[in-house]
Amino acid sequence: MYGAHDLGGKHGLGPVNPEPENQEPVFHTEWERRAFALTMAVGMLGKWNIDESRYARERQHPVDYLSHSYYENWLAGVTELLLEKGLISEKELAAVMESQIGEKEQQVVEVAADKESLRVPTPAQVQKILTVGGHTLLESDTTPTFTPGDRVRVRKNHTAGHSRAPAYVQGSIGTVVRSHGCHVFPDTHAQQRSGGEHLYSVCFEAESLWGSKAGNTEVLIDLWEPYLESIH
Amino acid sequence: MSHDHAHTEPPSDIELRVKALESLLVEKGLVNPDALNTIIDTYENKVGPRNGAHVVAKAWTDAVFKSALMEDASEAVASLGYVGRQGEHLNVVENTPEIHNLVVCTLCSCYPWTVLGLPPVWYKSAPYRSRVVSDPRGVLEEFGTTLSDTVKIRVWDSTSEMRYLVLPMRPAGTERFSEEQLQDLVTRNSMIGVEQVRLPGVEDESN
Numbered sequence: 001m002y003g004a005h006d007l008g009g010k011h012g013l014g015p016v017n018p019e020p021e022n023q024e025p026v027f028h029t030e031w032e033r034r035a036f037a038l039t040m041a042v043g044m045l046g047k048w049n050i051d052e053s054r055y056a057r058e059r060q061h062p063v064d065y066l067s068h069s070y071y072e073n074w075l076a077g078v079t080e081l082l083l084e085k086g087l088i089s090e091k092e093l094a095a096v097m098e099s100q101i102g103e104k105e106q107q108v109v110e111v112a113a114d115k116e117s118l119r120v121p122t123p124a125q126v127q128k129i130l131t132v133g134g135h136t137l138l139e140s141d142t143t144p145t146f147t148p149g150d151r152v153r154v155r156k157n158h159t160a161g162h163s164r165a166p167a168y169v170q171g172s173i174g175t176v177v178r179s180h181g182c183h184v185f186p187d188t189h190a191q192q193r194s195g196g197e198h199l200y201s202v203c204f205e206a207e208s209l210w211g212s213k214a215g216n217t218e219v220l221i222d223l224w225e226p227y228l229e230s231i232h
Numbered sequence: 233m234s235h236d237h238a239h240t241e242p243p244s245d246i247e248l249r250v251k252a253l254e255s256l257l258v259e260k261g262l263v264n265p266d267a268l269n270t271i272i273d274t275y276e277n278k279v280g281p282r283n284g285a286h287v288v289a290k291a292w293t294d295a296v297f298k299s300a301l302m303e304d305a306s307e308a309v310a311s312l313g314y315v316g317r318q319g320e321h322l323n324v325v326e327n328t329p330e331i332h333n334l335v336v337c338t339l340c341s342c343y344p345w346t347v348l349g350l351p352p353v354w355y356k357s358a359p360y361r362s363r364v365v366s367d368p369r370g371v372l373e374e375f376g377t378t379l380s381d382t383v384k385i386r387v388w389d390s391t392s393e394m395r396y397l398v399l400p401m402r403p404a405g406t407e408r409f410s411e412e413q414l415q416d417l418v419t420r421n422s423m424i425g426v427e428q429v430r431l432p433g434v435e436d437e438s439n
Contacts, residue, residue: 008338008389010362016374018354021421026276026350031250036275036350037268038254045262054340070341070356072246079253088256096252096259111260120262123270130274133320136393164391166338168365180321180394199392210366217385219365222392 001055001160002167004062009168009210032071039078044121044129047085051190055162056080086111138196140182144225146200150176151231154202154223162190165227169219173231174204177220185224197224280349281420283314284397287347288423289414291324292402302326305397309347319346319395325388326399327425332383333398334372334425336364337390344395348420355424365389375426398425405431 007013027033043053057065057077065073082088089111121129146152153173157165164186178201185197202223206214243251257263287309291298301308305322309315322344325333337343338361343351354360364371368385372378379385388396400422406414421427 005339007358007361008365010358013358013362016354016357016359016363016371018375018421018426019352021352021419024352026280028353029247031244031247033272033276034254034268035250037271038250038257038263040271041263041267042257057340066358070353075246075250075253079249082253082257087262088260092256093252096256097248100248100252100255118262120264121267122264123266126264126267126270127274129317130271131316133315133317135320137321164339166389166391168338180392183321183392186392199394201394206366214366216381216383217368217387219387219389221389222394224392 001058001162002158003058004060004065005058006167008166035071035075035078039074041121041126042078042082042087044126045087045118047087047118048081049189049192050134051162051184051186052081052192053077054186055190056084058162136184136196137180138182138184140196140198142182142198144179144198144200145230146176146179146198146225146228148176148178152176152200152202152228153231154227155229157227159187161187163187163227165223166221168209169204169221169223172204172208174202174208174221176200177203180222183224185226187224187226197226199224200228202228275345275350279314279316279345281347281423282415283309283312283349284344284347284420284423285415285418286312287314287324287397288399288418288429289411291399292414293411301399314346316346318342319344321393322346322395322397324397324399325386327401327428329401330382330384332379332385332425333396334364334368334385334387335390335396335398336361336387338362338365339391342390342393342395344397347397348423352420372426375421377427398423400425400427400429403429403431 057073060076068076083090092111151173154165154169154171156170157163180199182196183199185195188195200223201220204219206217206219209219258265291301297308301324305324306320309322327333341351341356343355360371365387368387369379390396417429419427419429422429
């Protein structure tokens with residue numbers, strides 16, 4: 001989707017202002033620490049995948065996305081997914097918020113957790129999940145259409161769904177430099193449909209993306225085969 | 233909950249919302265509170281940029297390891313014990329006197345967790361994500377890194393599950409350094425590509 005998250009090449013967002021490396025903590029507040037862990041933990045319930053998580057953050061109103069801090073966007077995304085998948089309800093959240101600020105006793109548990117189909121990982125299982133990771137390389141009996149050296153154009157794709165072809169590269173011509181095999185395709189994965197597509201690193205001269213000012217720079221972007229078309 | 237504010241200051245809206253969500257999820261049995269602590273401990277204390285510094289220093293001192301690293305980085309770093317989330321498909325890109333590599337994720341915050349830990353705030357921020365693909369030299373200047381116009385910059389936009397780690401150039405004058413001494417020179421920022429590795433007290437020699 002052409003959302004606020006698709007930031008490459010946008011102007012006016014100000015200086016980077018990096019914190020000195022040796023002074024930056026992993027988390028800046030306790031709530032960031034908790035928001036990170038909660039998002040990771042409920043992700044392990046297996047009710048959604050990483051592309052659905054990304055899409056949930058991207059679907060926010062652009063003003064919200066850009067004005068939120070990073071972990072506020074995580075919280076917004078995970079809350080949306082928990083609601084959409086029916087694991088919690090708005091009413092439950094409102095009730096627990098009210099009890100937090102002391103306005104009333106918490107008493108509403110509206111949606112029964114479907115314990116039968118949910119596997120809530122123990123600390124040992126969490127450790128294993130973090131260590132094993134989630135591989136996206138798939139077996140495929142199809143032949144990649146492109147090989148390194150091929151010139152390709154990125155298709156225009158004004159989809160409202162999840163996609164990983166940045167707007168700034170759509171319509172531009174580049175050269176395939178690496179073939180990575182067949183990987184889970186995010187556009188369909190975000191709709192919980194399985195399947196993979198061949199993935200390539202494609203190299204773009206900065207001039208072809210931005211005009212003549214950006215000298216002696218290349219931008220390399222990983223793009224799946226459906227994003228690309230041949231140049232003859 | 234928060235230790236970042238004086239006790240007299242009321243908790244912020246975001247603090248309340250996170251706390252409410254955690255209470256609800258624990259009450260419903262959807263998260264195991266001890267599992268939350270495992271996750272936090274992993275990324276706060278165990279997985280971080282010292283892993284990457286070990287990889288870089290080993291690559292500088294062990295040609296066989298470097299060759300394996302350039303061939304299949306996930307497998308090579310696994311041999312040092314660095315495995316897991318956000319490092320499943322790791323690629324190492326090597327800086328040379330002619331080419332300087334730089335990593336970004338313009339669409340979100342993809343980053344090689346197994347070797348660098350969680351990304352710094354600036355890496356996830358709109359200013360970095362928007363500008364580094366269109367004005368990398370300007371962004372590098374903000375980090376105090378000036379590259380000659382003759383050095384080609386390669387910006388890797390991490391749009392897939394491929395993760396990129398920059399192998400910086402080993403600084404001159406470190407020929408007698410041990411692997412451990414070299415590790416101490418390698419900064420997180422140099423492995424993202426916004427800095428070069430320097431000997432303390434030595435100015436940038438790349439110009």
